[in-house]
Ligand SMILES: [Zn+2]
C-alpha cells in the first residue's frame with residue numbers, strides 16, 4: 001500500500017518532522033510537524049485526519065493547519081473532520097481548541113457551518129474513506145488513550161502501531177489482526193533508557209523484539225518510526241542486534 005511518510009521522527013530534527021503520514025490525497029494519519037512537508041495545494045486537498053492520540057508530537061500541526069485552511073474551507077463550505085477516540089477529542093476540546101490556546105473551530109465561522117468537525121472512533125469498527133481505503137482502529141497501551149490503525153486498500157494492507165509500550169493489550173490487538181505484511185511500529189528509546197521507556201509506554205529495541213516475538217504470526221516486514229533524535233544511531237545499532245534477520249526492517 002502506498003503511504004507517504006511526511007514525518008516519522010520522535011522529536012525535533014532538521015531532516016524530518018514528527019509523526020504524520022499521507023494515506024491518500026484527502027486523508028492524513030496524525031498531524032505532527034511532518035505536515036510542514038505538504039504544499040499549499042496538498043493541504044487544501046485534505047478532508048479527513050485520523051489521530052492516534054493527543055500527545056503534542058502527533059497533533060502539533062493541527063491547530064495551524066486549520067487556521068491556514070480557514071478561508072478556503074469557509075468558501076467551500078467544507079469542514080476538516082478529525083477522527084479520534086472520544087477521550088482524544090475531549091483532550092483537544094479541553095486543552096487545545098479552548099479559546100485560550102487556540103479558537104474552537106467547531107464554532108467558526110458559525111456553529112451551523114464550522115471548519116472543524118469531530119468524529120468519535122470505536123475500536124475494531126471499520127471506517128471507509130474515498131471508497132478505497134478502510135481503516136480500523138485497535139487498542140494499544142501508551143499511558144493515555146491511544147489507538148493503532150489497520151489500513152487496507154486495493155494495493156495492500158499495513159498495520160500502524162501508533163505510540164505503544166510492550167503490553168499484552170498491544171500484542172492481543174496484533175494477534176487479532178492476524179498475518180501482517182507490514183507493521184509500522186515505534187521505537188523511541190535505546191535499551192539503556194529502559195526505565196524511561198517503561199514509564200512513558202514506549203519501546204526500546206529489546207522491548208520491540210520481545211513484542212514482535214510474542215505476536216503469534218510475526219509481521220513479514222517492520223518499518224520502525226519515532227526514534228528520538230539524540231539516540232537515533234544508538235537505537236539503530238541496537239535494533240541490528242535485537243532483530244537478527246528474522247524479518248526485514250527499516251528505520252524511517
Ligand atoms: Zn505519545
Ligand SMILES: [Zn+2]
Nearest residue numbers: 055057058163
Ligand atoms: Zn509520539
